[in-house]
Amino acid sequence: MGTARGRSLASRIRQHRVEVALALPLFAYVVLLTVAPIVDTIRLSLTAPLDARFPSLVNYQALFASEVFRTAVLNTVLVALFSLGLQLGVGLGVALILHARFPFRGSVRTVMLLPLGVPTVVAGAVMLLVFSRSGYLNAVLFAFADAANYLPGVEWRFVPLSWTVAGGWRTLLTLAIADMWKVLPVVTLIFLAGLESIPPDVYEAADVDGATRWRRLIRITLPLLAPYATMAIILRAIDAFRIFELALVLAGRVEPVLGTYIWGRYAPPTNDPYTAAAAAISLFGLIIIFIFLYLRLVAARMEVRA
């Protein structure tokens, strides 16, 4: 039995040797330079630093006992949820706008794609200009306060604020907004693809039924966009949980997220690759849990409604 199956596998490989040869480089690459390093890191995370005992959970125990780590986990989840919510809401709105016909639509579409060409580190540099204490968000708010004070009965004394180092929700929200700016084009493109995939006769039928535009949006457009929303959420969630460069540049040591926490453990002066590895694997676990919960709780319900 076993040999029969083995022979048939071998003969099938021989029969499809062109296909095997075409696919081999990709899989060899992924095994050698992705899977093997991941296995290394998992091993490292399960190795006790002092006596090289394996397997051992001391690194994970040390992590979960650390207050900074727990803060980093909480911050990571908050930033990811903030930024996913912002991206999906704004991305959907922008996609709906760009899908309609209006003058200069081509130019507006191009402008909305520009952040694609801005490296994340540069986006971080720009956001420093916007959100620091002598930054331009404060300058704009000052201008608003001045304008508002001309109105009778309004007295708004604006106190400038350093958004990035304020800590707490302000820093996390700053991170989420910075992240949204950078990835808005990708989310918008995904939703635009969804909108373009909706056949016009669906709307024609609704017009015959006399549906209002809000009802059309809620009852027809959004349910048909559900698979695209799921793709956007999964793709973006993976990156949102792994947020690193922006947090490194903007939040510094004020509010750690897992990305910067891992880097801090690994880099000098800490130089502790063991807990860094354990934290990296924990971050992977967090992403898996999120996607599992999302698919179980939200996506399944959306499919039913659609």
Place this chain on the structure above:
Amino acid sequence: MIAAVSGPSLRDDVGRFPRWLFGVGVVLSVLFVLFPIYLLVMVSVAPGGAVFGERPALVVTEPTLRFWRRVIERGDLWLPLVKSLTVASATTLAAVLIASPAAYVISRLPIGVRYTLVVGLLVTRMFPEFAIGVSVATRFARLGLVDDYVGLTLAHLIGSLPFIAWILVGTFEGIPRDLEEAAGVDGASRLGTLGRVVFPAAAPGIAVAALFVWLYSWNEFLYARLLTTSQNTLPLQVFQAIDRGAKQQMAAVAAVLVLPILLVVYALQRYLRPGALAGAVKG
């Protein structure tokens, strides 16, 4: 022109939202995207104290090219620029060569196997780059691939291959098998069919995927950081400028890095059609 806005078109439901609300939406979106880019350029040409204090000015009255000149004359941008450009282009070429044949094969597999492989590729993307990067950096150090164009290209392929393969599986799924069979009936060989029929049909999808890979490599920070001791890439150079904290200098370095790429995105935007991503969703 205006009539195009108000005319109710059946294919979109936004054309019928109140026109003023729609206009506000357009203006706000454009401002939101452009304001940071404007700031970057503005600060890079702002003289001395114009960008400090509690209320920095939002416009520059006396622009100066001093900081641009300093950044360009110091000459420490050319090597990073060459490195970033070379690595991004090499990564793109290698990613297309490795991923597109494999994506074609995956797209022709039975749906269960296809789905498992694609999800498997995506799962590798869920590991923080750090979990892969540190071990790769250790191996590369042994092989003398640190501070090396080849080493960084190999590292950037790790991040791009799953993504490009995933997009291309969707692209190839959209190419009907009848096309290949018809070519086969005409006596074309297996590889001849692929080269003359299938891959040309997939070219638009491959082009978009390649563009995303190029941007990924141009963007990439962590692998570059782990695999660099002396020769920076551009993102590393910007990070150093941020660390030094000189506002205008940082803005000038960042602007040098960004403006050419904005032109590239502008020139290529007609290829960035949403439809190119559609295949990936249906898969």
